[in-house]
Amino acid sequence: MRMLRKLRRARLGPWLIPLVYAVAAISAGLLFPRFEHRFLPHVASDLTVNSAIAIYSSIASGMMALTGIVFSLAFVMVQFSATAYSPRLVLWIARAPVLSHAIGIFSATFLYAISALAWVDRGGSGKVPFLSALSVVLLLIASVGMFIALTHRIGMLQINRMLIFTGDKGRGVIETLYPPIGSSPATTQPDSYPRSFPAQTLLHRGRPLSLEAIELEQLVRLASGCEGRIDVVAAVGDTVMEGMPLLHVFDAQQRVAEQELRDALELGAERTFEQDPKYAIRLLVDIAIKALSPAINDPTTAVQALDQIGDLLLRLGGRRLEVGAFRDDSGRVRLVIPFPSWDDFLHLGFEEILAYGAKSVQVMRRMNALVADLSTVLAVERHAGIKYWQERLHASISRSFEDAEEKHSASLQDCQGLGITRNAA
Numbered sequence: 001m002r003m004l005r006k007l008r009r010a011r012l013g014p015w016l017i018p019l020v021y022a023v024a025a026i027s028a029g030l031l032f033p034r035f036e037h038r039f040l041p042h043v044a045s046d047l048t049v050n051s052a053i054a055i056y057s058s059i060a061s062g063m064m065a066l067t068g069i070v071f072s073l074a075f076v077m078v079q080f081s082a083t084a085y086s087p088r089l090v091l092w093i094a095r096a097p098v099l100s101h102a103i104g105i106f107s108a109t110f111l112y113a114i115s116a117l118a119w120v121d122r123g124g125s126g127k128v129p130f131l132s133a134l135s136v137v138l139l140l141i142a143s144v145g146m147f148i149a150l151t152h153r154i155g156m157l158q159i160n161r162m163l164i165f166t167g168d169k170g171r172g173v174i175e176t177l178y179p180p181i182g183s184s185p186a187t188t189q190p191d192s193y194p195r196s197f198p199a200q201t202l203l204h205r206g207r208p209l210s211l212e213a214i215e216l217e218q219l220v221r222l223a224s225g226c227e228g229r230i231d232v233v234a235a236v237g238d239t240v241m242e243g244m245p246l247l248h249v250f251d252a253q254q255r256v257a258e259q260e261l262r263d264a265l266e267l268g269a270e271r272t273f274e275q276d277p278k279y280a281i282r283l284l285v286d287i288a289i290k291a292l293s294p295a296i297n298d299p300t301t302a303v304q305a306l307d308q309i310g311d312l313l314l315r316l317g318g319r320r321l322e323v324g325a326f327r328d329d330s331g332r333v334r335l336v337i338p339f340p341s342w343d344d345f346l347h348l349g350f351e352e353i354l355a356y357g358a359k360s361v362q363v364m365r366r367m368n369a370l371v372a373d374l375s376t377v378l379a380v381e382r383h384a385g386i387k388y389w390q391e392r393l394h395a396s397i398s399r400s401f402e403d404a405e406e407k408h409s410a411s412l413q414d415c416q417g418l419g420i421t422r423n424a425a
Helices: 002-009 016-039 049-084 087-094 097-117 130-155 159-177 216-225 258-263 277-291 299-317 342-356 361-377 380-400 404-410
Strands: 200-203 209-214 229-232 245-250 265-268 325-327 333-336
Touching: 016 097, 016 130, 049 097, 049 130, 087 277, 097 130, 159 277, 159 299, 200 258, 216 229, 216 258, 216 325, 216 333, 245 258, 258 265, 277 299, 277 342, 299 342, 299 361, 342 361, 342 380, 361 380, 361 404, 380 404
Parallel strands: 229 333
Antiparallel strands: 200 245, 209 265, 229 245, 325 333
């Protein structure tokens, strides 16, 4: 399982996939015609020599032109989209394997067409190798299919699709990480566990990296093996720097191999959605506050981002968030990890949007409706945090709007921002 997770997170360089395609195309272009010439000398395509030369030449020249045009447009659109919302989110789309596979297929079609062209009318035979002709046609069809897939991927950069994509990532990790709120008794929060002086501390070495994921089962096994408890200091999503503690081992009867502890912590250059529901909300907030900047001034996009944020908060409010303690088969707590609380999620989802959208009637009305929905749907135990943000929202409206009519309008509840008014605050 651990190896599968490592392979899933492994990222090939953007140049490696096209290189594999290019090498495969050149190898096939050299081997297929020779195979046909030796073992299938009487099998030939129905194409005439002149037709084959024209088709192969057109495919080769057209494919290179198409490659240049398509990827120029793709990169321009990615750069343009990065200015409209979080560049960290655009990176998830821009580095998708479909881009590398597309340029690989396009290059392979070009290279194979050139190679196959050299064997048309080879030695004045007047023949067109059948397998080579078939391969060129299949590569052309594959290129058309990849072009369609690439167009769909670029279409993901539309703001609505980006918001839905980010929300789906958040919904997936919430479903995986947090059990329903009534599924089992809430465990004690990690901070309340007694801590003695640590028997062992693991420090980070090297350049700053983000904690992407934690191998929970491995750490529980290591803690059980030493009859102790492991407290992970860094939370998933934190950036750790040289000399910072990653985890402490308490009450251990023997020392744990440092490399095994390091192997259980997945560090990388950037945050991922895995085990980090905050990241989806973080990206949605980034989109919202960029839309609210004076340079863009697009409160409708901020309202759309709040739709996704509200859905994630509703799902989180219905889940048991106290999941930081992990036990072994005997029921003893062996691993403690810091996870965000309900108040942490509310703070992340509301604080910056409230600050940057304080003077937007549309944003204030949408936030009023969102807070009211949270209060209506979620259990009473979540109401204290919701009430705090309801008071913050009202205080911000009072400070930001001097005109009584504007203040009244901003205090209304409206799920569309400026759509259908529900009631006065």
